[in-house]
Amino acid sequence: MGKDQGTKKEPDVSIDMKKIIQMPNLPKPLTTDEKKYLVAVERGDLPTVRRILQRAGKKKNFDVNCVDPLGRGSMSIAIDGENLEMLELLVIMGVKTKDSLLQAINVGFVEAVELLLEHEELVHKDGEPYSWEMVDVNTSVFTPDMTPLILAAHRNNYEILKILLDRGATLPMPHDVRCGCAECIKESDEDPLRFSASRINQYRALASPCLIALSSSDPILTAFELSWDLRNLAFSEQESKTEYMELRRQCQQLAVSLLDQTRSSHELAVILNHDPENPPYEDGEPMKLARLELAIAYKQKKFVAHPNIQQLLASIWYEGLPGFRRKSLLQKAIDLGTIVVLFPFYCMLYMIAPNTSTGKLMRKPFMKFLIHSSSYLFFLLLLILVSQRAEIHLEEILVASFGSDAQKLAFYEDQKNQRGNGPMILECFVGFYVLGFIWEETAEMWTEGIRKYLRNMWNFIEFMRNSLYIGVFVLRVVAYIQQRTQIAADPATACIPREEWDAFDPQLIAEGLFAAANVFSALKLVHMFSINPHLGPLQISLGRMVIDIVKFFLSTHWSCLLLHAV
Template identity: 70%
Template sequence: MSKKILFQGDPDSECTKQPMDLPVLPKSLTFEEKKYLLAVQRGDMANVRRILQKAHRSNNVDMNCVDALGRGALTLAIDGENLEMVELLIVMGVDTKDALLQAINGEFVEAVELLLEHEELIHKVGEPYSWQKVDPNTAVFTRDITPLVLAAHKNNYEIIKLLLDRGATLPDPHDIRCGCDDCIRDSTEDSLRHSLARLNEYRALASPSLIALSSTDPILTAFELSWELRNLAFAEQESKAEYLELRRQVQKFAVDLLDQSRSSQELAIILNHDSDETPFNEGEHMKLARLELAIVFKQKKFVAHPNIQQLLASIWYDGVPGFRRKSALEKIMIIFRVALLFPFYCCLYMIAPNCETGKLMRKPFMKFLIHASSYLFFLLILILVSQRAEVQLVQVFGSEEMVKDLEKEMLKQRGNAPSFLEIFVFIYVLGFIWEETQEIYVEGIRSYLRNMWNFIDFTRNSLYVAVALLRIVAYFQQTAEIERDPQTKFIPREHWDAYDPQLIAEGLFAAANIFSALKLVHLFSINPHLGPLQISLGRMVIDIVKFFFIYTLVLFAFACGKFGFLEQTHGLFQTVANDSFKRLTYCRLNQLLWYFAELEKQKCYVLPGGLPDWDNAGDSCMKWRSFGK
């Protein structure tokens, strides 16, 4: 590449990008201008007034001059927090430029109010504001920084209120995937500036003072903004740390609002607030709509707040007063009693739901104990079905005649109707299906799909339904076969067709039992020790999947390299590929395995006539036979 091309650059890029304008540097100050700025910095009102009056008469001093650091008279007065000096400079006609932004940046509230009043007097409709007229190349703040944005960055409550009272607004940021003309143009011209502008907008929106002053429902606004910041953190990986920090700030604001609750009634009003329904009154049923919303938006600190946990504990143990203060033995006795009597409680609730016991069963803790007891009983039935308990019961406690009859029945392998326990399992499954259907109807399909445990329940129910359908098909199919040939009922299971519906049903039943037992993990989530382990287990499984993916790639790369090496160093491999894998896709992993199998074959078949040598090379012969099959 020649030096001419190197210095000229790419002509195509020169056509699309305009050269950057160089900033106009401050000119050298005269002696009078230096005295003027020094007097402003020292707060010498008399000298400043005299110099400005003389400047108006003789025009020997530039009132808007700046020092080597680009600081004008107003900036120096604001830095010194000299309100009288700021007022004097404004009255004497000094250009404000970005003085309002400087005052907001210094959180000089009185100067901000004064500059706002001055801006209202001099601003004309349709013209840019004073801070927008500053040269962008020398300006301290970028074009996207407005007074309200900067005040929100500083989180200054007084300044934000001043601006909002005067009608200042903050436009909603465009979506990160927005394809409007403005977003495309800004991103094309300067992608970094476009990204920083969005970050500045969200930094302003995340201001607690701005949310408190501008939102009618600050907690809901904090939830929604937190979720939006979470999505932005994953969409813009370059600014992920900044967006996550803003998300933590918004979450802390919601928690700080919760800290202001001073009684259970105030806390209940907050957690039961729903903009679509009437306000919550004391004594009504708690729907906890705001708490459910916090769970949807993954507000962990909000949900884990001590005030909320105390209220939830009081609701949870309602109906069993003082349960947490009882001894361990008393707790076990209460749980054991409910577990044993749960069939009685369920029947009583169906008969008389409004009696005292029926009302007690509506309490969360009692409802959980009865539900857990019922599910454990269901698992017990599954164990009995898997172990064929009715057969073992007759064999252990039955008479000789009953045992003989059982042995005769067990010879009938096909055409058997479902047992009593299997019918009981089917009734339970119908109850599970009704429970899931009711949950979808009440909460909606979206809320239902958010809970990953519902996928396990759906899979379990689907497998049990498939088992029932296959057993019905198998029963009618086997009954028809027995009518044609009665001896078919005695065919041993090992001689059945591999795809017999009953065999498939038994395999699906075993898989459904696994999912049923897995639901126990969900029941233990209320335990403060076992519950967090579920989160650790879930994250560990994700890490294992990632590691296995990398391991598979490394293994595949090794196999490919090994194949290339063997292909170049051994001519036998090509023969094996032509003879044994002509009809396959020449997968490199399979070729590698077949190569080593061929080596074992050569070690085995060494006797005259191509016979295997089982005495001296039995191991190689066994490997070849097992692989060749």
Template identity: 55%
Template sequence: MKGTISRQKLISDSADDVDPKRNLEDPIDRPLSQIEKTFLLSAERGDCPTVKRILERYKASPEEFDINCVDPLNRSALVSAIENENIDLLKLLLEENILVKDALLHAIKEEYVEAVEVLLLWEEEHHNSGEPYSWERVDRSSSAFTADITPLILAAHKNNYEIIKILLDRGATLPIPHDVRCGCDECVHSNSQDSLRHSQSRINAYRALTSPSLIALSSSDPLLTAFELSRDLRRLSRLETEFRAEYNEMRAIVQDFATALVDHSRTSYELEVILNYDPDGEMWHPGERQTLERLKLAIKYNQKQFIAHPSVQQLLAAIWYEGLPGFRRKSMMAQLLSVAKLGMMFPVYCSIYMIAPKSQMGLFMKKPFVKFICHSMSYAFFLTLLGAASQRIEILALELFGTDWVQDMVKEWQRKERGAFFGIAECGVILYVISLVWAEIRALWNDGLEEYISDLWNIVDFITNMFYVIWFALRTAAWFLAWYEEKFRGGDPWYPREMWDSFEPMLISEGAFAAGMIFSFLKLVHIFSVNPHLGPLQISLGRMIIDIVKFFFIYSLVLFAFGCGMNQLLWYYAELEKNKCYVLPNGLPDFDNNDKACTIWRRYANLFETSQSLFWASFGLVDLVSFELTGIKGFTRFWALLMFGSYSVINIIVLLNMLIAMMSNSYQIISERSDTEWKFARSRLWISYFDDGDTLPPPFNIMPAPKLFLRTIGVHRKIESTQSFKERSRLTVKQRHEDIMKLLVRRYVTAEQRKRDDFGVTEDDVMEIRQDISSLRFELINILHTNGMKTPQVNLSDVNVSGKKGKEMERRILKDFHIGIVENLFSDIKLGQVEPKNVFGQIAKAIGKRKTTKKKDWNALVKKGSLKSDPIGTKQEAENQVMRRQSLRGHILTNVTTPVNLEDDKLLEYNPKLSEVPRGARVAYAKFMTKKLQVDFAKDVEIEGGTTEEVKDDQKDSAKLEKKASQDSVRKLNNLADAAKRESVKKQDQVVVNVESKEEVSLMDAKIEEPEPKKESLTDQDFDKDDSKVEGDGFSYRVLEESTSSEPHSQCLSPVMETDDSKSEDRQSPIPQDEIPIMSPSPTDDHSIDIEPPPQEDQRPSFIASGTSKLSGQKRTGWI
């Protein structure tokens, strides 16, 4: 528990802001010494003997060699050994107590099982309870992994079965992520501190949980786990839309895993066991009626790929056609005849089932396909009744076949139509509606509200039944009102339809009946989903409804906006047209004389009528004549026509074509997976007929049957007699399911491992072979040398050691490759930027001094701000960049506002020549130059921040100040030089200290040389303007431009040695040729290692230069 708390605290601490100013001790930014480069390259090549000799030689010299040094890509020698799969080197480094850091995570990332086992054992031996683990102590700003990544999470990400099993066997656990809406203190604190890291940690946790190997190893019911994870990921994709793609990808992984498990089932028995298992519900045994509880759960969780699997579909089809042997092998005509026979006999089957449900005919009625045919034929009969009621079939029959007396009765019925009672067909419809409503109530009670509304067809049935209920209620109210008026008021309620009120109950009931009938006929689409030809088409059309809803939202918005505008513009003139129409007595319209006015006044009478007019305009049913209103003015008519034209362009041309494009695109997407969608919809329909309930179709389902009483008595007796047997049976069912799942998981894991092994030769295999050959080469050289044989020398620049990637890595180490930005690559171009001006100050200047306006030279500004075209650059510039990165002076200028506290060791680290100077002189000199650089930097900033006029006005004062500062600097440095000479006399070593000014070279990177023979001083006449060199005795000094922004005009002198080709070639090698290489020690030296080359006086250049200061004009000497 303490370890968990420490880990959580470490993760919390990693969220703190990281100081952007890098410490000088950062191993990434610190330059590598020659021995460290040799060490890293030997580790990269797998040269264990050389690595071992370096460790033995420099173990006691931490100031010269750091075993934890890293390459430019932040890889230590331990990580290189892991990536190259060199277990011997890995064990050697661990024995030498190298910092492990996140090496375990790197081993898991590389899927190097042997290294994982070694590092886990090391972690177990060296970890103290209550302290963070090695990978938790890594600085997260430079780590390759986030703070929430643990070994088990990373292994699950890689889906490596073997590593996951090793970790699980050791007792590793995986934290379950909190709910996305969790409001606990931990989630609230984490989300408030860093919401991005909080979301990414949840994604990493779910990506681990969705690993097929982890599910197979840790779950006793992998199918249930996969289904629940799929449901959670679907919900997360809706809540966190920013990471929807990641969640959908993980959801596809778990769905593929569940489908793969079913794919490995070999017999119907195995498939039936896993599909009928229900740990909490009814127990299933082989030979009984299948419950398919796990399959129903898959449908509930929307596992379409699992349901559409061929094995599952084959099992469902076998259950669906049970009781009709050979039906699927019949011809289409024979199948149609069988279906028609079953349909015509459905009243007989229903009657027999009600009387004798356990008889042969009653059991045949319970078969899924027979039940479906009976329900379908019953619904078809209901549609027939609806059609007969809508066509008033009773009146039509009596008019055709009735006598005169019957004809008179028909006319009387038609006269009393306002409050007429229900007809024969309508009575049949009422009976069906009651039975349909009862069936929906039973479904809602059995399934629950959530599952009931999840099926859209249940919602359609609810709306349809509501329309029929409204129809029945209003028809009854109309009959009662007519009967009441006639019996109790003595009035005549029977008058023609044209004289009825607009909201007559009879009219509203007819509208409700018409709407219900439309929905009833459309439900046939759901029944046709079982057909392999109409089913996919119906699924595609259903999925495009979403596009239609999106379109109508924007369409309605545009329609409402233009409706409001046009109604506000034309309502007055529509009112004039209405007054022109209604001129007859009693307020009746005059259609004979004012047909136009009576037609167009409604178009713009109110907002509702205006919106209707615009809607019908989409279908071309509104013309421009509707804008010729009485009294309308020219501008108003023009503005209204302009608005109508804009509406036509937006809604008719743009939006309608966009809807067509959307539906075409959706249909193309859906058609590609229409087979899966159709099989899922068909399976849902099939499953609804597999249950024992709702065997009788409407209207037989509302009739009382003896079965109800027998079931009540039988259920209680069965519960009392089988209660003691259930527990033993449940254990048997659970054990049977676990045995089958173990078989499926074993087959799945075996197949996945074979897939991994079936891959051809990869790049990793080739690199592994190269590494083995390289290691063998160095081992042979070491063995031969140990036995006194003559062995070749292996240079670090040997190109035959490794491949392309290995040479890239070695080149980066040798060249001091650094990951970062190139300073001052781009200059700021301020061509059109105008700074705020002081108006009154400009007026005052204009009064005091007349100034001519000079045209701005845009070409010069562009040329000044442009980059010099150089497609490849120069080698010298690359070396300068390396020198600038290693410069203490550059660090001081970059952090000029921060106090610099440099220790004596740091000065020696950046300038080893300072070791020849006494410690007091080094510290005093460093403090003085730090202060001087900060003062110079402040002056440069002040000069650069001023305007051009201010610089010109203060030019003379600046020259005086600069001259005075230069004289003071020379005087102070002469005193320091004298002090250094006095100290060096005690050591019998004369040291000459030459200090160069700020404009020439960095004084913090100064070098101290032993006295050389006096040579001619360099003057300004020695500069070659074309080559930008300073010629001297035996050496040439090239003028280099500084790139630091704080010194825009500074230059430095870099010594360029003039040597012959042979010496130049020797200098290019990382290890000088006259030095004994580490890889091939001399037999007489007993494995001694010389890292630094012996000093060579004939090749040492003179670093004493003299010149004239540009600012002060005085001669100066300095260290270069």
């Protein structure tokens, strides 16, 4: 023959023996006796099963632990049929239980669980694995991390959970998602998917309503804390966000369901005022609503919006004004208008005689809100008057209407001196208000703590407002000293027009900061409008819209920088 047209290379079929995947041990074909045995178990034929097992014990002619093509052994078949007598016979005759306990828990067969637990306590030796831990991982229905308590919690079976907890079963807390211990690193390297699924299984068990009710002395607090942990996990592990958020909703629903069980205002008040660090709430004591504040901190919206809580809050809110909610719109407007107009009188009366009936009425939430709102609206009115230089315009009108020629001449000459002027009366009133705001924010920070203070985003706006006003005050002082020094050296500098001032003159910068501070002051109105049932939801929409605008601005700005760099 001629030369070969080419040499065909054989593929390299060498295999690294260390990387060979071991196939699971599939069930062996059943013999005739084994088939009769499993059929008798399924039919519940006790005498036949007893006779077969006795003969098998003597002759050893077949495996009593055999399984059918579906992987079901005799115990699994008895559990599926909920045949307790058959199961008891199989245990007595020495059939291996394997993961029968987990299967009994899975189907909710309480009597079988008790039987298998008693058997496990008799045969188990310290230091050795339990029967459900010795099953082949490749053929087992359950994952290796599954324990009786975890599975019972997944099924939310109250009876089985109580049986397990009474026997001392425990559920260890899962490690933190950022944990770097040797155990977590090892499990993550071996099988990341199984490691993540194991964490989800543990948290699914912890979120079981029955487990929380049986194991926690404060189920509502446990539901709050676990809900918060699940929220953080959802953002840390985006791949499992759906599962964690579903478990979070389950915890939130548990707190709401517990709140549904309240039958009176007293029970509701006891729950909402419960504080483990303080004595129990008693009737007649002022309500601190510690548990409600905790719900707000943990963002338990359904709990806070519960009708029972809203009814209690409404009764507290309108305390001291009986029948106000049932009045007509005109009567409400008259009452509110009277309080708004007379708010300086109420404030003075409270400072002078706080223990009078009117002074005590001032401590009620609704009255406090009206007085504070009226005071803040008056502050905004002062800002508008200061911005429009209302004092000068009013003085100009009075001089033009009632002043003599000499007074008119003096007024217009005085208006030419635009530098070196001190604060006006309205500006002094604004300064007193700002001092009150600073004192209020400092007291709140001292009372609640810096961490709780920073959780409220409105506090950042108020902090910026106060900081800007402080900057205005400092710059105005610097400008006054600087301008008076210049005027002392050259009196003509007092009449320099504003158009010719230096661009970075302290007074001009102070006026710019004052305008920015006024914007932050006006934003507080949005916070005050949140009490309205129509404007409150719009505030939430506004906040989300602002966040989206900021995200769009940052992404656009970052894209422009990248394009410019390219």
